[in-house]
Amino acid sequence: MLNKIPILRSLKNDHWVKPFLKRYKKTLILAIFLGILTFVCGAGLMFCAGYLISKAATMPENILLIYVPIVLTRAFGIARPAVRYVERLVSHNWVLKMTSSFRKKLYDSLEVDAVFFNSKYQLGDILGLLADDVSHIQNLYLRSIFPMFVAWGLYALIVVGLGILSPLMGLWMLILFGLMIFAIPYWSVIINGARQAYEKEVQDKIYVDLTDNVMGVNDWILSGRNKEYLRLHVASEKEWLKVHQKMRKFERMRDFLLQMLFLLIVVSLIIWAGAKFGGHYSSATNWIAAFVLAVFPMVDAFVQLPSAAQETNIYQRSLVRLNKLPQPKKEEVKPIDLKQPYELTLSNVHYTYPGTKKEILKGINLTIKPGERLAILGRSGSGKSTLASLIRGDRKPSSGSIKLNGVDTDKFGDQITKYISIINQTPYLFNTTIANNLRLGNEDASEEQLWQVLRRVGLSEMVQELPDGLETKVDEAGLRFSGGERHRLALARILLRDTPIVLLDEPTVGLDPITEQAVINTFIKQLKGKTLIWITHHLQGIDKMNQVIFIEDGKLTMEGTPQELWETEPRFRELKKADQGL
Known part of the structure; x- marks a missing residue:
């Protein structure tokens, strides 16, 4: 099934994306860890805040009964922006180092064919290689690979953490969050990915036809076929609009399904927390508020995965084009020192x-x-x-x-x-x-x-x-x-x-x-x-x-x-x- 995903097929024999994951893996691992920690701090803040608010509402006899939640709320409140700031510094440092090396490798690769480059590539291909493809590969890291690793890390923490408290609840979260992380993104790539490719094909055809027809618009008019020209162009526009509307309709349905899954997760946590800590009504309320509020900031890490996965179809074209380039020359030129006169x-x-x-x-x-x-x-x-x-x-x-x-x-x-x-x-x-x-x-x-x-x-x-x-x-x-x-x-x-x-x-x-x-x-x-x-x-x-x-x-x-x-x-x-x- 995974072979149906274009980006995975392209990554099998890739020598442009995978090498940078290995070269800067320490910085990448640190950035992913900090990304996970940012969401953990956000969830911890909401967990402690939810518990603190519901506990304080019961008018505890002594302030010491809510002292620990107060301290933890402050700690997570400070840690969340601080960790996020450090994560941004590390991730941007990683991206800049990667992009710098990536561009150098690209220019070295193009230099192999530089002297007859214009005879091999059209201007659009050159601009694509030097601009679009670099941007696409950078986005592949930032908007697909990085969020995916962060989501996987959070997924493991949620399942293991709840599994320790309740194996059955851990299994249920494994299924629900698994649908958000794997099933829906895969579905989005298969269904909307094909439409996205077809939309791009139709759009390119419109550009080509429009350019050709505008250049020969006098011939259309003189031959009395101007209405036919407009009819053809309108038909192409309608075809593009039809595909575009199908994509938007699918995205709305997908987002609705994600919201329903999120609602199911919230309801499941309410029921589970009530049953798990239901020995005392006020105690159950405190834990229900804590667990439910904690899941809200963590969901932000998951809801972006389907659209990010769908975008990989755009990046896949760049990946294919880059991997067709010759490998940069690695041999070192020995120093040459000539003496005058030069002949x-x-x-x-x-x-x-x-x-x-x-x-x-x-x-x-x-x-x-x-x-x-x-x-x-x-x-x-x-x-x-x-x-x-x-x-x-x-x-x-x-x-x-x-x-x-x-x-x-x-x-x-x-x-x-x-x-x-x-x-x-x-x-x-x-x-x-x-x-x-x-x-x-x-x-x-x-x-x-x-x-x-x-x-x-x-x-x-x-x-x-x-x-x-x-x-x-x-x-x-x-x-x-x-x-x-x-x-x-x-x-x-x-x-x-x-x-x-x-x-x-x-x-x-x-x-x-x-x-x-x-x-x-x-x-x-x-x-x-x-x-x-x-x-x-x-x-x-x-x-x-x-x-x-x-x-x-x-x-x-x-x-x-x-x-x-x-x-x-x-x-x-x-x-x-x-x-x-x-």
Whole structure:
């Protein structure tokens, strides 16, 4: 029967939820214990208060007869909020530690496929992995696993405690609370869980149909089928509403059943306490009030379980998607310390994307000498950016090798950032201060060093005129600045990093010709003496390069200095004239 519950099937081969339960089990056990103790203190407070109120109403001859209930009421009254506060601290500490490790594992897992992530996942899947799934797994802990363990602990205490006083009453509570903890949540998952999945399916279909139909609404109108379009949409809405109403109706019936069970528990306690302590009427009244009031705060731990169990159907999708991700790499990269000068050697490099048959690069042989300025040209899709990722070690060649001073670049891992920096087509600036964005290149850079690199890239005067100078926020994605300014800030970051090799992956795309030439001049001037690899699809500024290569269909088709290619390659002359508008 338990195999019918999706979340349990998914947890069998899970490597995302169970490991964190084991890793932080001590903190989790303490949080669960404090959670149970919170409800015990609440029940103890109501038990003593109920006994005290009914006992005091009989006008005891001496205050000492109710002294102990008074002390216990105060003790439980103080203990309940205090224990709850500590429980919140411990549980939140546990959740934060778990979430931190969980996110790190997720990012490490995504990094395995990061270089071709967009080709494997749609944007919605990426957002789901990075946002929804993390939230869902966190809720799985907080709203399902944690309350479930607390409820089980209380369940055991109630059954054992009442079983000691009366085995028959203990057995009866075992049945009643068992229905609240196991039977009704299971029923809720089976019945409403299927409806919940169908509701999500219908809702997704409505979104897709609505988007497609709105985009083609003119076709519907011109063909005279606008009423049919409305009829289809209304039918889908009615189907969704029908499922939604069934779910709400079931939840109302389930909640009513829980209340009836609770009422049955209260009545059972009244009858049992009256019979157990019924030797004297006033004594029986005291114990009846005590036991009945004690059960009220404890029921709060049980009534939320059915809805929490039902929500696991939502979390199950996230669990399945997460478990399909590759396991993070665990091998440690050995420290690599290279000595100058730095030379890149590409030997018979072939590359095919995993899961495809089309070969992107076909036998590339190239040597990039220290301090050389190399331009890699080719049409879009020719393999230029793939070659850049291979040079930086983000990808491993299918065959052949790319070595930096004799070491394969894919062996460096994060250490490659000591030797190779990159400026992409759209340099990203984070929504923080200019200073913080620049210090991504060097965390220890002083304010004077920041101003120095800004002067080198021609932005110091602009930054000085800003209201807060270096502490000015750049806005999300750096939209406060123009395209040319964002490229210059990215260059300033590279200058702070001071790597010997800089890779420019079409950094001037989208800039107007004047700004483009100014940015190119700045790059060439400020990166003088470094090995510069410039990937581009047109020839502006090409004369400033030492070496030029053309990649077509994954192969090198032209290679030489700009002057040599101008003199010996008619096609190069045509391309350059076309690029200059001649």
